[in-house]
Amino acid sequence: MRILILTHGFNSLTQRLFVELRDQGHEVSIEFDINDAVTREAVELCRPDLILAPYLKRAIPEDVWRSQRCIVIHPGIRGDRGPSALDWALLEGEEQWGVTALEANAELDAGDIWAEVTFALRPARKSSVYRHEVTESAVEAVKRVLERVLDGGFRPEPLDYTNPRVRGRARPRMRQRERRIDWEQDESATVLRKLNASDGAPGVLDELAGRRVYLFDGHAETRLRGAPGTLIARRHGAICRATRDGAVWIGQLQQRIKGEPTMKLPATTLMGAAAWQLPEIALPVDAASDSETYREISYHERDGVGYVRFEFYNGAMGTEQCQRLLSAYRMALARAPRVLVLLGGRDFWSNGMHLHLIEQAQSPADESWRNINAIDDLAQAIVETRDKLTIAAMSGNAAAGGVFLALAADRVWARRGVVLNPHYKTMGNLYGSELWTYLLPKRVGAERAERVTESRLPLSASAARSLGLVDDSFADAVDPFLAEVHERATELARDPALDALLRDKQRAREHDEQQRPLQRYRHEELEKMRLNFYGFDPSYHVARYNFVHRIPLSRTPFRLALHRARRSG
Numbered sequence: 001m002r003i004l005i006l007t008h009g010f011n012s013l014t015q016r017l018f019v020e021l022r023d024q025g026h027e028v029s030i031e032f033d034i035n036d037a038v039t040r041e042a043v044e045l046c047r048p049d050l051i052l053a054p055y056l057k058r059a060i061p062e063d064v065w066r067s068q069r070c071i072v073i074h075p076g077i078r079g080d081r082g083p084s085a086l087d088w089a090l091l092e093g094e095e096q097w098g099v100t101a102l103e104a105n106a107e108l109d110a111g112d113i114w115a116e117v118t119f120a121l122r123p124a125r126k127s128s129v130y131r132h133e134v135t136e137s138a139v140e141a142v143k144r145v146l147e148r149v150l151d152g153g154f155r156p157e158p159l160d161y162t163n164p165r166v167r168g169r170a171r172p173r174m175r176q177r178e179r180r181i182d183w184e185q186d187e188s189a190t191v192l193r194k195l196n197a198s199d200g201a202p203g204v205l206d207e208l209a210g211r212r213v214y215l216f217d218g219h220a221e222t223r224l225r226g227a228p229g230t231l232i233a234r235r236h237g238a239i240c241r242a243t244r245d246g247a248v249w250i251g252q253l254q255q256r257i258k259g260e261p262t263m264k265l266p267a268t269t270l271m272g273a274a275a276w277q278l279p280e281i282a283l284p285v286d287a288a289s290d291s292e293t294y295r296e297i298s299y300h301e302r303d304g305v306g307y308v309r310f311e312f313y314n315g316a317m318g319t320e321q322c323q324r325l326l327s328a329y330r331m332a333l334a335r336a337p338r339v340l341v342l343l344g345g346r347d348f349w350s351n352g353m354h355l356h357l358i359e360q361a362q363s364p365a366d367e368s369w370r371n372i373n374a375i376d377d378l379a380q381a382i383v384e385t386r387d388k389l390t391i392a393a394m395s396g397n398a399a400a401g402g403v404f405l406a407l408a409a410d411r412v413w414a415r416r417g418v419v420l421n422p423h424y425k426t427m428g429n430l431y432g433s434e435l436w437t438y439l440l441p442k443r444v445g446a447e448r449a450e451r452v453t454e455s456r457l458p459l460s461a462s463a464a465r466s467l468g469l470v471d472d473s474f475a476d477a478v479d480p481f482l483a484e485v486h487e488r489a490t491e492l493a494r495d496p497a498l499d500a501l502l503r504d505k506q507r508a509r510e511h512d513e514q515q516r517p518l519q520r521y522r523h524e525e526l527e528k529m530r531l532n533f534y535g536f537d538p539s540y541h542v543a544r545y546n547f548v549h550r551i552p553l554s555r556t557p558f559r560l561a562l563h564r565a566r567r568s569g
């Protein structure tokens, strides 16, 4: 089928549907919802069999939905309507939630129902539920819609609130009033529910050290206590605030300044001096996790396998985070297990350098330089590991330097639903480092390497496997993926052939080093990056500014809008 995806932006769900439908052999083109005239023109140029709208913030123009079948993906159960679907479901502690595929008509979210897929709702961050359960269910719902469209005989079900299967209802946009935390009264569980229901966007509006800020990235804390509402501790970028019955950690803040674009930052960075006065409660990387708390990096061993786990908000890795991760990695190298698994976060493996921290630095060029060197140090340490078999296990998506960092490991395993963006150029023609000029061609060959980086398109895990970019992909959900990673890693650790495998690995590395030293790859990449950061062309700085401030693109790039690329020849 020829499918036009009409969307507010190329977000994770849109990317997943794009790669999934392309893998299934459909012709998929994208148009960003910029204005009605542009949408009409796109439909005219594309002449699609079906329009899919996975992420829209406005209604589809009437003449478009009247003349074309438009299927809207709504992150709510049958009958649920409104722009805050997941927010309400999480705030009200629903146990079951779902995704509905419905036909666009004159009333928002009230069209005939083509498919509904339900799931158990995790009490987690909205952004995480969106990236996992909602995305997986949307893929399934779209699959059913396509089967039903092709079948021809299917009649979608009109929305009828007298039908007992219709459990949802219309709800308004959730306001800050409903999200507001009462620090004197709310228990930790309530505070976390409010933070979770608001994570990603818009956050919970609050006041901290005299500033109006949005709070994000809440974590439970079961040991620390204090007078309700007071700040009691800090750890790395996060601050800990007491509630009526305990405390919670807050990892990210975004300042609210009317009329000015702002961005999320680690809480201690945004608070500055007010945060430094708080006692730092350290937690060793290898401390046993017998209580809930905030930790970005941890190390543990199980059945002869070492696990270095890192979970950075939005997969963004700042200079100091890379340095801490490198120390944890070095500590793991000194331990016994000969199989080491690098476990990125549940939602993201890594998205490379921390563009928000770079943006707010006094000299973004200098901070970019420090950040890329810190991430390169880590990539180099992984490549140079001689006596352990390293495995990158990706349960979440990865982009740019984050993908290449994973390739530094000996084996790369990805969850089936993972989407990879193995390219840098969309960020203002950034050249990229992380030893990608060594790692990528080594895995996929020079020609494919060029295709992957130049196409600037996302790849599904299975497409990445066919290319040789990852070694294997398995399991649909995170927990089964982690269980299978453990099973496979344990098998490798017990395999009598491990010694021989490690010897081969060392020989291959020595051979490669003789051909061309690693340092040379790094040096040449960094010389190009120096130009990106300090040269005359400001493209990277402009692209980063637009990215961190969520400034929408004014047109859909040709690599996505195939209907426009065709016309332009």
Ligand code: COA
Binding pocket: 010, 011, 012, 013, 200, 264, 314, 315, 316, 317, 351, 352, 353, 354, 355, 356, 357, 397, 398, 399, 400, 401, 402, 421, 424, 427, 430, 547, 548
């Ligand atoms: N640094 C800082 N923040 C980052 C980031 C990075 N490298 N990558 C993603 N984020 C943040 C976004 O700013 C956004 O912040 P928000 O929570 O305030 O909205 C959040 O992560 C989610 O990003 P979004 O783009 O909405 O997620 P997505 O899943 O739809 O798309 C990517 C994911 C990775 C394709 C996209 O975020 C991206 O292109 N990131 C930049 C990658 C990059 O160029 N890294 C630097 C070079 S190494």
